[in-house]
Amino acid sequence: MNPESRLLAFVAAMTRLAQAHAGDEDRLVDGATPLMKELLAHDDWLPTAMAAAHPQHYQQHLLYGDPLDRFSLVSFVWGPGQKTPVHDHTVWGIIGMLRVSECAQRYERGTDGRLTPDGSELTLRPGELDIVSPTRGDIHVVRNALADQVSISIHLYGGNIGRVARHVFVPDSGEVKNFVSGYSNALAPNLWARSSA
Numbered sequence: 001m002n003p004e005s006r007l008l009a010f011v012a013a014m015t016r017l018a019q020a021h022a023g024d025e026d027r028l029v030d031g032a033t034p035l036m037k038e039l040l041a042h043d044d045w046l047p048t049a050m051a052a053a054h055p056q057h058y059q060q061h062l063l064y065g066d067p068l069d070r071f072s073l074v075s076f077v078w079g080p081g082q083k084t085p086v087h088d089h090t091v092w093g094i095i096g097m098l099r100v101s102e103c104a105q106r107y108e109r110g111t112d113g114r115l116t117p118d119g120s121e122l123t124l125r126p127g128e129l130d131i132v133s134p135t136r137g138d139i140h141v142v143r144n145a146l147a148d149q150v151s152i153s154i155h156l157y158g159g160n161i162g163r164v165a166r167h168v169f170v171p172d173s174g175e176v177k178n179f180v181s182g183y184s185n186a187l188a189p190n191l192w193a194r195s196s197a
């Protein structure tokens with residue numbers, strides 16, 4: 001398969017999966033996991049514009065958004081030392097490392113609203129996956145593992161993540177703020193004008 005076809009093949013397979021198992025998180029995550037592993041097995045398909053870092057902010061480039069909002073695929077580009085706030089997703093998500101490395105720390109939310117770390121920090125390396133969802137653990141903070149290199153992970157979500165209403169948290173006080181992430185890019189990659197196979 002040529003590099004340009006990998007993303008289109010993923011999107012086609014994911015669309016079939018969404019069609020077959022709409023609303024069934026377990027079957028969607030089980031079906032999407034090998035598709036993500038396959039996509040991450042090669043680092044030759046991500047368009048250069050979708051791999052661009054920003055000097056101040058981590059970037060969320062939309063690679064593909066399902067027209068029916070059943071899933072979206074995003075390239076998360078970490079500049080050196082960049083980090084998210086503590087946040088949730090409210091939909092399932094599969095995070096896969098494409099280039100270099102990132103670290104994720106999960107949090108639990110107590111009945112008093114305060115957040116405490118859940119387990120130790122996980123380091124993702126190319127080809128490795130992490131899964132988030134309201135049923136599997138949905139709150140975390142993520143950072144570039146390196147202070148002197150760009151890292152890139154590919155995120156698949158069970159909704160249009162740029163438009164989903166979710167939350168950021170202040171761990172010590174338990175303060176919660178509503179947020180909608182949007183996307184960094186104005187245009188998604190053109191998957192359809194290239195030759196296939």
Ligand code: FE
Nearest residue numbers: 087089140142
């Ligand atoms: Fe996240």
